[in-house]
Amino acid sequence: DQQVKQNSPSLSVQEGRISILNCDYTNSMFDYFLWYKKYPAEGPTFLISISSIKDKNEDGRFTVFLNKSAKHLSLHIVPSQPGDSAVYFCAASYSGNTGKLIFGQGTTLQVKP
Amino acid sequence: SQTIHQWPATLVQPVGSPLSLECTVEGTSNPNLYWYRQAAGRGLQLLFYSVGIGQISSEVPQNLSASRPQDRQFILSSKKLLLSDSGFYLCAWSKGAGNTIYFGEGSWLTVV
Numbered sequence: 697d698q699q700v701k702q703n704s705p706s707l708s709v710q711e712g713r714i715s716i717l718n719c720d721y722t723n724s725m726f727d728y729f730l731w732y733k734k735y736p737a738e739g740p741t742f743l744i745s746i747s748s749i750k751d752k753n754e755d756g757r758f759t760v761f762l763n764k765s766a767k768h769l770s771l772h773i774v775p776s777q778p779g780d781s782a783v784y785f786c787a788a789s790y791s792g793n794t795g796k797l798i799f800g801q802g803t804t805l806q807v808k809p
Numbered sequence: 810s811q812t813i814h815q816w817p818a819t820l821v822q823p824v825g826s827p828l829s830l831e832c833t834v835e836g837t838s839n840p841n842l843y844w845y846r847q848a849a850g851r852g853l854q855l856l857f858y859s860v861g862i863g864q865i866s867s868e869v870p871q872n873l874s875a876s877r878p879q880d881r882q883f884i885l886s887s888k889k890l891l892l893s894d895s896g897f898y899l900c901a902w903s904k905g906a907g908n909t910i911y912f913g914e915g916s917w918l919t920v921v
Contacts, residue, residue, distance in 0.1 A: 702852075730909060739899050739912035740853070785853060787910075796843060796868075797910050801852040 699723045700788050702800035710808050715773040717803050719786035726788040731760060731771045734783045776807045811836035815900040815913035822920055828887040830916050832900030840902040842883040844875055847897040859883060895920045
């Protein structure tokens, strides 16, 4: 049972434009959501998170939106830069779950110069 | 600041041989510790997590085991590796539940 899904395996955008990565979840008990960025052969690095009490969190070029009724979150990167090219994972957890994260399958973002 | 290190970074092991991957966290105490695996072309799957010394929970039935002999040390082991154990293994830590998880550099395991 895939509780966290990233239905787009890949996304290609032009430098300077907006990148939108999407993520859906099924477990209504999730109350904390995160996005990670991963380069090949490296560990994922934390990008941005959002608590279920919010619907938006912004950090520089990165904004995460949460739609609890739709069980959907998205990551917006604007403007996109070639260095943003990587695999992006969304993840979710709930406070009674000892902090372990459930990850989506990942979306490979390519930003073209 | 907190740091996490895991080793070895890469290893090639024959089928049936043992495995030991080590992970240590510095700069914090009593962290939650995790082992994840990323198989080729797939997402990150949680294998084990630990909330304290000697406390290990397994998420999926498998050929691997984990141990936490010290507060900031987490070890992933196998007595006899299978071809299907190949993958990218990631150690991670967090400060309690509901917090961000931070990952180590990862270890590439190829079973031949």
